[in-house]
Amino acid sequence: MAERTGPVAVIGTGSIGRAVTRRLLDAGRPVVVWNRSPDPVAELVRRGARSAGSVAEAVAAGDPAFFALPDPTVVRDCLRRVREDLAGRTVVVLCTGTPSEARLTAEHAAALGARCLQAGIQASAAQIFAGAATLLYSGSAAGLGEHRTVLEALGRARFVGETAEAAALWDLALFGLWYDAQLGLLRALAAARDAGVDLDAFAETAQAQLGHVVSGVPATLREVRTGEHPPGPADLGQHLEVVRRLVAFRTGTVLGDGGLADVAALLADLVQRGHGSEGITATTAR
Ligand SMILES: NC(=O)c1ccc[n+]([C@@H]2O[C@H](COP(=O)([O-])OP(=O)(O)OC[C@H]3O[C@@H](n4cnc5c(N)ncnc54)[C@H](OP(=O)(O)O)[C@@H]3O)[C@@H](O)[C@H]2O)c1
Structure with a gap:
């Protein structure tokens, strides 16, 4: 091509x-x-960009058209300002949103005749500027193929599926992973600090603990995939006892229990239904 x-x-x-x-x-x-x-545009014009007077004018002049806006509602508001037929053209949505929002945005783009690529931005602006980002794309494989050079100028362009919502699903699941790990670390460090613990020694142990999660990814994946949940170092009954105490330990703290009260209820239910000898991955059983 x-x-x-x-x-x-x-x-x-x-x-x-x-x-x-x-x-x-x-x-x-x-x-x-x-x-x-206007202010951010002036700086880019000094660097060689051309300024368009409207969304419609910009979209008419450029292909692909990136929509780098705060949320999918604003993207759809901007798409509504486009009147021309965008057949054969590609819209790339660069914003964080839910899978159902991504589907809705793709429908708006399709109504204009455009191909739509939804991006999951697993990167910072600085990484994009350095061409070192990983961007997840889903939707139109043809759009990605046609604009691969542009997309790869921003970093690694990883196609994760032909549905509109696949990139949003990856993106939010991965953001959730980061928040869970980062907030877990913050809860632990704050508790240690408030108790006057030697923070350097504590942080070293916390890092080792996080390392166990990372090195355990292949085994965890295997259990989630196969639906087999061997107990490992502790069974669900033992996890329940620890989680109940963690809920009590975290009660009244600024960051709260991180949803562990719900996890305790789930564990209690699994134990009651006879799964007490299984491992923690049984919480994902369908
Ligand atoms: N920044 C990151 O490192 C990062 C990383 C991952 C994901 N993301 C996601 O990427 C998306 C864009 O983030 P960003 O950091 O570029 O946001 P940002 O710096 O806050 O920029 C938002 C842009 O949207 C425009 N805007 C806001 N409301 C608007 C409206 N109602 N109508 C038209 N334009 C409007 C703003 O225009 P004005 O200049 O007029 O305010 C600005 O150009 C977000 O969904 C964010 O969650 C960002």
């Missing part, structure tokens, strides 16, 4: 849109930008 060299559109020049624009300009690609407020 012939490599495209024409202008790309970027709608929204906040952190992500600015990084995308600067990265593409540095790669020698013409970029047409639109932003709600």
Whole structure:
């Protein structure tokens, strides 16, 4: 397929849109930008971008058209301002949203005739600017194939499925993993600090504990996939006792129990239904 060299559109020049624009300009690609407020655009125009007077004008001038906006509602508001037929053109949605929001946005793009790629941004603006991001895409495989050069200028372009919602699912599941781990670490460090514990020694032990989770990923994956839940170091009955005490330990703390009261209820139910000798991965059984 012939490599495209024409202008790309970027709608929204906040952190992500600015990084995308600067990265593409540095790669020698013409970029047409639109932003709600003028100041961020002025800086990009000084760097070589062209300013469009409206969303519709930017989308008409550039393919693909990146929508780097705070949430899917704003993306859909902007898509409603486009009147022309976008047949054969590609819309790339760069924002965090739920799978059902992604589906709705893709329907709006399809109504205009456009192909739609939804991106999961597992990266910072600085990584995009450095071309070192990993971006997850789902939706139109044809759109990705046609614009691979542009997408790969931003970093690794990982296609995760042809449904509109696949990238959002990956994105939110991975953000959830990060929040769970990071907030767990913060709860532990805050508890140690408030108790006057030697924080250096504690942090070293906490890092080792997190390392066990990381090195255990293949075994955990195997159990989630096969539905077999061997007890490992502790069975569900023993986990229940620890989790109940953790809920009591965390009660009244600023970050709360992190949902462990619900986990205790689930564990109690599993034990009552005869699963007490299984391992912690039994909490994912369907
Ligand atoms: N920044 C990151 O490192 C990062 C990482 C992962 C995911 N994300 C996701 O990427 C998306 C974009 O993030 P960002 O950091 O670029 O956000 P941002 O810096 O806050 O920029 C938001 C952009 O949206 C525009 N905007 C806001 N409300 C609007 C409206 N009602 N109509 C039209 N334009 C509007 C803003 O325009 P004005 O200049 O006029 O305010 C600005 O250009 C978000 O969904 C975010 O969760 C960001």
